[in-house]
Amino acid sequence: MNQDVVNIAGQSETATGVRLVHRITRLLPDEGPLRVALMGGIGLSSIVVFWQLVCSVFGIPHYLVPSPIDVVEAIRRDWALLASNAVPTITEAFLGFLIGNFVAIAVAISFVYNKIIQEMYYPGAILIKTIPIVAIAPVLKIMLGNGIEPKVAVAALICFFPTLVNAVRGFTAVSPNLLELMHVLSASKTEVFRYVRLYGALPYVFSALKISVTMCVLGAIVGEWIGANKGIGYVLIQSMYDFDTPRLFATILTASGIAIAGFAIVSVLEKLVITWDPGETV
């Protein structure tokens, strides 16, 4: 649809108050990533300005809630600290991401090959998913020691379930027409897997990976809370003990930045790998 099309979606009849914003937005391109970025930027800035105003007007002390300026200042001051502590967290999150997703996909494949295993263990896996991972972090630590292992394990566990669920769905949600075709061609189970299920599952797996890439950062942080002397989770706790709320917020933003970067990388990979339109049946 474009400008010729009468506004079917009916989006802009009510110009409620925000005329100025409207006027500005008219200057922007009509669509595309530039507009998304600019509009998102305007929105985010308005939140930041509002936050700064609340802090200034009500004189909220910075040790309770820092103002955006305090946070920016903390980032400027602490960027070296944040960067060096991001390294172990990224390492843990990355390893957890690899291991968790690898195991999840392997389990999903075993489910595809053996229906009985799936029937026996898939319901259990779904139930285990409801267990708060954060609660079993201490248990993992006791079992795996003080090194990087328990952090990787928490990150991996957090990745495991969304990917398992999506991979199982993806491997089985193959178009029945394609399966019928493969049957008529007398394809073996492995051939069906290699030529059909694998590709059919990719879009599902990628949408799980996009969830789990942000979750695994959280997993690594929680893992660090139960015992670490480096990493984003460590700095987070330490800033809390030090009453350094600007640094606390800066650290939270760093965590969020890592998650966003991971998300972006997976999204680019997805674009490179999935060159067809998964929605379309041809």
Add this chain to the structure above:
Amino acid sequence: MNQDVVNIAGQSETATGVRLVHRITRLLPDEGPLRVALMGGIGLSSIVVFWQLVCSVFGIPHYLVPSPIDVVEAIRRDWALLASNAVPTITEAFLGFLIGNFVAIAVAISFVYNKIIQEMYYPGAILIKTIPIVAIAPVLKIMLGNGIEPKVAVAALICFFPTLVNAVRGFTAVSPNLLELMHVLSASKTEVFRYVRLYGALPYVFSALKISVTMCVLGAIVGEWIGANKGIGYVLIQSMYDFDTPRLFATILTASGIAIAGFAIVSVLEKLVITWDPGETV
């Protein structure tokens, strides 16, 4: 498909080792919830037996990992404690669920009515989603005090994002044909919303509710960790510090039970509300 259909899905050619299980499963009904429950039960039991064996054979000390028998014993002993502490957690989770989802849907509706607000704040909301909620729990406590409010807030925040994302997708993923029909009928924005978008979004919203109902229990538990003398989160932490791992595991199972119950309730509601097939276009 049924038994007459040659196995296109190709599920059971390779009988790898587990002949006995195969023989048992042949006795079960071919499909339906009974088979799912029975097979899941067999799978779960096999895990529990394996766990008990590992604990017994390797003599794992109970302060590390309790054996299933210890856990059952703890449940038997502590069920009154667990039940009474489940009440506040359920209350917090439930309130958080209501508030978080209500706000998310309200925001999504405002997005539908004003595209510019959506363009400005939706990207920000997505970014905020990458912030580890667990990390801002202490900040919420500073802002909201020590009562039930911060726990409800954590639960609500955790529910907010999946529902927002799905509701926005649902409200906009309406079949363009239906929108065109409404345009030809000169329907107002509110009428389009009331007769089309609302129903179109329901399946998406319910799939978000099914995620957030388990998440909000986790939220309430994490909220309780920042300070409580009742609730599942409290019992969890206290059991951890007491090295009472049987009770710790029993508490984790209780949390998981609450989540499963919530999931079941939402699923039943979904069945009652969505009486049409959302996949079908008619």
Add this chain to the structure above:
Amino acid sequence: SAASKDVTLQLAWLPNAASAGEIIALNKGFFDEVGLNVTILPGGPSANTIQEVLSGTAEIAIGYAPQIMYAADKGLPIISFGAAFQKAPLTFFSLGEKNITSVADWKGMRVGANQSSAPQIAVLLDNAGLTLDDITHVQGRVPALLQDQVDIVATWPTNVADIALIVDHPGGYNAQSIWDNGLQFQSNYYIALKETLQNEGDMLNAFMAAVDKGWAWTADNQAEAVDILVEFAPALQVDKETPSLAVIIEEYIYTDETLESGFANVSRDRWQQTLDRYAALGEVKDSLTADDVHDGSVLAAVPRTKRD
């Protein structure tokens, strides 16, 4: 009491025997008697409870010496006006077969302690002529000690769950407390905003009187006190809290010094020494004095139980 005043007390940790006196004072109505309507807020692992005082959520909090020093160092407007524990209990345990009999033996060892305990460890090491670089500081608790993931683990001797595992160890155990190794601060300080101390001294006085009575009653009626504790915090276990409370009262609440100076007594000299040690390590500013962290006016104004 006519119009009682609302006061919120933030505990330093999950409710347990270490805050028995306060919980008893609430349960037995000692706060009511002095005209205070007290609400007790529990703490937990992911909270810095002094923040509650700063934000106004709580008027009074119970906190630890390092927290107070860091807050003072940051210029935050809080002050301590008493301390229930006469000695900080933090003690470093090791298994007998490791033969660690003094801090000097820590060289090359893996020390398991909280993230926030690093300065305490540094002071102890410094006193023994070592530095943090001579050890490996990891976060570990008693199970890690038994699993040989750490050589030394820090805990409170009042923590019966921890101690039970160590005491049962066939090879015996060794222990070094911070108190005996040159770091003498107290614990479970009562903290308020400086502003509160100035404007509502009477309220703090009343609070102190009630808490004094609470701990005294607790000391005299330990079994009943444990029952009340478990009622307040239902996940507590009587068989763990009973010995814990006994140790707390014997060793930490009532000591020789309280016999002389009364409950919750605070030594300004020890505060000054501790601040000096921390300043020497660069943890806090040199210019901090005991007056920045402690105010004696409440203790001076309130007559308190003298016993040991």
Add this chain to the structure above:
Amino acid sequence: MNRVVQPKPEYWAEAGSAASAIQLAGINVTFGSGNKKVEAIANIDLNVSQGEFVSLIGHSGCGKSTLLRVIADIIKPTRGSALIYGESPDMARRARTFSMVFQQSVLMPWSTVLENVRLPFKVGSRNLQSSSQAMDAVEALRLVELDGFATAKPAELSGGMRQRVAIARALVTKPRILLMDEPFGALDELVRDTLNVELLKIWRKAGTTIVFVTHSLHEAVFLSQRVVVMSRRPSHIEGIMEVDLPSERTLDLKDDPRIGAQVAQLRSMLDAG
């Protein structure tokens, strides 16, 4: 081939006046801009008289739907003017002068058949002067022979039945014009044949003006009085054929040799375009 049969309106359209229902003059629609610019239709002039049944045919993507959507006020033409009974398409839409039937039945799956047919009364009626000229929804369902299915959900119906519901919904407002965009394209041939006959019966009864887009040359010939053949993109009108068939058209006529001959003629016009 010049016999324009003007059916006697028996139902609700004003009788008699053989005036222009739709007047298109110099219609031009261009989509996009820059190097993505697509000129879909170019310079279309077309008059449809009151009560006429006109079909639009042409190769896929030639702009049939676009032209229909210009009449229905879904797309504004880049150039040219469209008049519906002398009014702009926008005003005609608000006055419910026309109804539209799409290739898919476009029903609300969450509502019953009756509620679906009632939709035009529930939405957009604030613009209407009076709704007195409307039909009862049950009556509309009877017209398409679905009165027994009022409380069924669309999912319970077959494809052909769903399309009949869509037609009932279009008829319920007694529109003077019915715009149909391949309404039977998704149905199988046997069902399609039946619905063709039914549509003709309704058209006859109601005296509505119908503009009908189709891919099927047989269907176009069998149904219409005039068939408009559109050329490839940018589409103009390649030619208009007046259909030479008796005004009473039954299923038997479907396989009549006269239809074959006229289909052949359309086919050659299409190949030329």
Add this chain to the structure above:
Amino acid sequence: MNRVVQPKPEYWAEAGSAASAIQLAGINVTFGSGNKKVEAIANIDLNVSQGEFVSLIGHSGCGKSTLLRVIADIIKPTRGSALIYGESPDMARRARTFSMVFQQSVLMPWSTVLENVRLPFKVGSRNLQSSSQAMDAVEALRLVELDGFATAKPAELSGGMRQRVAIARALVTKPRILLMDEPFGALDELVRDTLNVELLKIWRKAGTTIVFVTHSLHEAVFLSQRVVVMSRRPSHIEGIMEVDLPSERTLDLKDDPRIGAQVAQLRSMLDAG
């Protein structure tokens, strides 16, 4: 109407033998059990000779696809026997005696056109004695006039082109039998007409036996030598019509009055069933 035109096989099917390619005897298919039991087809006997073009027609849901799927070894008949060149459908499938074309083109969207056509060589070939009798994939694409699109992805093609890829994939193994289940049902009529002519050309060249399911009476008459009319469920064979048309069938013939007459005859057979 008794002139069975046996085209001269020019390409790969063994010449001459007018033996039975497919023999169905007493085929009966029942789905489900208990009160959900559906008897789809009942007691079907049918012989298809080598090189013949046979169409199956019938109302929707009558069991046309079911019958085809029995031949293709996708469904085992509840009763009765199916033989393909004297072998069981299972053996015939493994030996690649037949290929199947579905209503949707069923291409792998992630592979190029050429890779899609090569699929039969990549999978299931472990069962084959030798692949010497197969065709080159590029040659198969040339046969359907798509040799320029070898490296395109299916999404870049139109519906008609996709269906031609599916036909190329079916032909590439040089099957003796081609089973087609409404292969052109999803295409618009103009494209469909073109593909009909192309299919006939290929059939003529290759001498393959074709069993063709369709909803379109016109298509059935235009394409086949025999049309099998199936009754409503439980479906049996209502009648078989031998088509009376010249063996050389071009697009002009589409609108021939002889087709109209034979369609009318099929229509009456269907109504009887």
